[in-house]
Amino acid sequence: MAPPRTAAGILRPTLVIGVGAFGRHALLGLRSRLLDRFGDIEQLPSFRFLYLDSDPDAVRKATAGTSEVALTSAEVFPLPLQPVAKYRQRVLEHLCEWLPREKLYNIPRSLQAGPHRALGRLAFCDNFLRLQARLRRELTGATQTEALLATAENSGLPAADNCPRIYVLASATEGVSGLLTDLGYAIRRQLDLLDFPHAPTVGVIYCERRSTPRPLQSNRPIYTPR
Numbered sequence: 001m002a003p004p005r006t007a008a009g010i011l012r013p014t015l016v017i018g019v020g021a022f023g024r025h026a027l028l029g030l031r032s033r034l035l036d037r038f039g040d041i042e043q044l045p046s047f048r049f050l051y052l053d054s055d056p057d058a059v060r061k062a063t064a065g066t067s068e069v070a071l072t073s074a075e076v077f078p079l080p081l082q083p084v085a086k087y088r089q090r091v092l093e094h095l096c097e098w099l100p101r102e103k104l105y106n107i108p109r110s111l112q113a114g115p116h117r118a119l120g121r122l123a124f125c126d127n128f129l130r131l132q133a134r135l136r137r138e139l140t141g142a143t144q145t146e147a148l149l150a151t152a153e154n155s156g157l158p159a160a161d162n163c164p165r166i167y168v169l170a171s172a173t174e175g176v177s178g179l180l181t182d183l184g185y186a187i188r189r190q191l192d193l194l195d196f197p198h199a200p201t202v203g204v205i206y207c208e209r210r211s212t213p214r215p216l217q218s219n220r221p222i223y224t225p226r
Contacts, residue, residue: 009158013142022171117178124179
């Protein structure tokens with residue numbers, strides 16, 4: 001990896017990671033905006049998308065729709081859960097150090113994390129090595145000088161430097177959000193290995209606002225002690 005080069009400009013390599021159903025919808029919306037602005041997104045090799053989900057139907061859901069807006073199968077990185085029978089005793093002992101045993105043995109037959117964040121973290125652990133390699137590949141491809149110059153030429157934006165920016169789009173209400181903390185550490189590790197220790201990372205996390213129940217109304221006078 002070449003050392004970071006600096007130049008006057010605003011364009012930098014960018015990796016946008018969508019996690020779960022919320023992340024998928026956010027990526028599709030962002031792709032639509034870029035499509036309206038720049039046209040063919042394939043001509044922007046320094047701007048990359050990566051969709052992470054433990055849903056077995058993640059590929060089908062992300063690639064459905066028109067080819068211009070829908071994600072490609074290469075941009076989808078499934079994090080499948082495994083049935084309990086697939087885990088050996090040694091692995092079970094290691095998992096039970098942080099994963100409640102009842103969560104492990106209640107993995108649904110659909111192999112979906114549902115609202116259980118512990119299963120989202122389990123999906124991350126099961127696919128950790130594959131995900132690390134994929135993050136490294138995406139960051140390496142986005143920060144190449146040829147990719148940055150091609151993106152600058154096709155977008156009409158002046159290039160700044162090859163220090164990447166990473167955005168993570170997710171919802172805290174989904175079970176797969178249980179991997180967010182570990183994903184943050186994995187991203188920072190790859191940035192350190194690629195000699196970008198100061199690369200900015202931004203997490204955009206949606207948190208549902210629940211209404212607070214109002215106190216019961218009563219016609220009785222409020223007793224105030226003297």
